[in-house]
Amino acid sequence: MGEFFSLERTIDAFPKLLQSLNVTFEIVIVATCLGLIFGFGLAMIRLFRLPVLYQIASVYISFMRGTPIIIQLYVVYYGLPMLSMNLFGLNINSWDKLFFIITAFVLNEIAFIGEIIRGAILAVPVSQTEAGYSVGLTGLQTFVHIILPQAVRAGLPNFTVDLVSLFQGTSLAFLLGAVDIIGRARMIGTNTAHIFDPYVAAAVIFIIISVLLEFAFGKIQKKGDVVYGRIHS
Amino acid sequence: MLELEHVKKSFGKLEVLKDVSLSVNKGDVVVILGPSGSGKTTLLRCINFLERADEGKMTLADQSVNLHSATRSEVHAARIKTAFVFQNYGLFRNKTALGNVLLGLVSARKIPKAKAIKQAKDTLDWVQLQDKYDCYPSQLSGGQQQRVSIARAVALNPDVILFDEPTSALDPELVCETLEVIKQVADTGITMVVVTHELQFAKDVADHVVFMEDGYVVEEGTANEIFSNPKEERTKKFLSRILPPEYSI
Ligand SMILES: Nc1ncnc2c1ncn2[C@@H]1O[C@H](COP(=O)(O)OP(=O)(O)O)[C@@H](O)[C@H]1O
Numbered sequence: 001m002g003e004f005f006s007l008e009r010t011i012d013a014f015p016k017l018l019q020s021l022n023v024t025f026e027i028v029i030v031a032t033c034l035g036l037i038f039g040f041g042l043a044m045i046r047l048f049r050l051p052v053l054y055q056i057a058s059v060y061i062s063f064m065r066g067t068p069i070i071i072q073l074y075v076v077y078y079g080l081p082m083l084s085m086n087l088f089g090l091n092i093n094s095w096d097k098l099f100f101i102i103t104a105f106v107l108n109e110i111a112f113i114g115e116i117i118r119g120a121i122l123a124v125p126v127s128q129t130e131a132g133y134s135v136g137l138t139g140l141q142t143f144v145h146i147i148l149p150q151a152v153r154a155g156l157p158n159f160t161v162d163l164v165s166l167f168q169g170t171s172l173a174f175l176l177g178a179v180d181i182i183g184r185a186r187m188i189g190t191n192t193a194h195i196f197d198p199y200v201a202a203a204v205i206f207i208i209i210s211v212l213l214e215f216a217f218g219k220i221q222k223k224g225d226v227v228y229g230r231i232h233s
Numbered sequence: 234m235l236e237l238e239h240v241k242k243s244f245g246k247l248e249v250l251k252d253v254s255l256s257v258n259k260g261d262v263v264v265i266l267g268p269s270g271s272g273k274t275t276l277l278r279c280i281n282f283l284e285r286a287d288e289g290k291m292t293l294a295d296q297s298v299n300l301h302s303a304t305r306s307e308v309h310a311a312r313i314k315t316a317f318v319f320q321n322y323g324l325f326r327n328k329t330a331l332g333n334v335l336l337g338l339v340s341a342r343k344i345p346k347a348k349a350i351k352q353a354k355d356t357l358d359w360v361q362l363q364d365k366y367d368c369y370p371s372q373l374s375g376g377q378q379q380r381v382s383i384a385r386a387v388a389l390n391p392d393v394i395l396f397d398e399p400t401s402a403l404d405p406e407l408v409c410e411t412l413e414v415i416k417q418v419a420d421t422g423i424t425m426v427v428v429t430h431e432l433q434f435a436k437d438v439a440d441h442v443v444f445m446e447d448g449y450v451v452e453e454g455t456a457n458e459i460f461s462n463p464k465e466e467r468t469k470k471f472l473s474r475i476l477p478p479e480y481s482i
Pocket residue numbers: 244247249267268269270271272273274275276
């Protein structure tokens with residue numbers, strides 16, 4: 001079996017792991033984009049307290065934020081085919097595993113990003129809306145020109161944290177058999193009987209990408225600070 | 234020009250405006266005085282529909298509207314005819330000085346961009362901010378911010394500008410320059426309603442002074458009548474508290 005850890009084997013693992021990075025990115029990108037779009041809708045439902053929808057949204061958010069992602073993954077993986085069978089008579093059991101994994105992360109992100117958007121909009125003082133009305137802007141114009149740009153800035157730090165945690169959360173996808181970075185590390189470990197090294201390599205990849213993400217969004221935030229000036233409430 | 238009839242407004246159990254009527258002639262500067270909590274801000278906010286009155290009628294530039302039940306388009310029409318200068322400036326934090334003045338002109342008044350830019354710059358020049366076009370509110374002093382806010386209101390060329398204690402958030406040394414700018418606005422002949430505690434300023438520019446207390450208009454008249462010869466006991470008491478000794482009545 002040789003020694004427990006070998007730098008050489010770890011370095012060897014990198015190119016193989018990177019081949020699976022696209023799976024990880026696919027999950028992150030789809031979940032973030034759809035999370036932003038539907039999360040915005042969710043935030044609007046909660047902000048405007050739309051009857052019925054508001055209650056449904058609240059329960060949905062409680063579930064998504066109150067249960068571990070692993071449970072959500074299993075619920076979607078086993079529950080969705082059943083639901084689809086019962087509602088539409090459609091058998092989706094044979095669909096790609098990745099479809100169910102991505103769906104679970106999307107549903108989770110909608111809740112988290114929805115709450116980030118809601119918080120960011122609430123962080124903009126009411127006086128900004130009133131100033132918009134006072135110069136004759138409509139509610140929609142005020143929202144587009146004044147509230148939204150300020151909310152983006154207010155929400156950016158939380159969004160960055162969420163993005164990094166989503167990226168790391170995708171590491172659970174291997175439990176449903178996805179060959180993402182972790183899934184690949186597991187395969188290498190099993191095949192070579194050296195379990196440890198590929199995980200070290202995977203850890204390094206996760207660290208580097210997380211730091212890069214934080215750095216990039218930190219830059220965007222700084223740029224906003226220069227462009228808008230400091231914002232103090 | 235602006236006529237308010239029987240405006241009433243409560244917040245829960247608290248009656249803030251009990252029955253306020255007010256008439257402002259075209260081109261006049263009306264100063265509203267009154268102790269803190271007497272409902273002055275609420276009155277201005279009702280005119281601009283930032284607050285919905287419980288009752289009351291407003292006639293503004295020959296158009297009457299119910300302050301309680303105005304439709305969305307009536308509210309919009311009223312807001313287009315008025316501009317508001319807030320106590321805390323109320324500048325858009327994500328817009329430069331120029332952007333602050335421009336937004337209402339382009340998006341609300343639909344003035345073509347090039348013309349609007351010229352108009353906005355002219356107005357900023359007029360309040361001595363020709364070198365601050367591109368500054369964000371956070372990069373300006375309180376006095377400069379309030380001048381941007383005044384420029385934003387003036388550029389809209391509304392029928393009435395409402396000022397809510399425009400100098401009370403300012404450092405003392407900035408009050409004077411800001412009052413000078415407001416006087417300059419008054420000199421253009423635009424109709425103004427100004428809530429302020431600056432009595433000398435009121436004496437200098439007011440065509441009409443209204444004293445409010447406890448949700449009512451207690452007394453009104455010319456600046457001279459109110460300052461030199463107040464009839465109501467409550468007006469006298471209020472003035473004696475805030476007038477410097479040389480005005481003592
Ligand atoms: N949105 C609000 N909700 C509850 N009470 C309010 C609100 N706005 C103002 N008030 C109360 O109404 C009273 C009058 O306030 P205001 O119009 O600001 O008076 P002024 O401007 O004359 O000082 C105060 O007692 C204030 O606390």
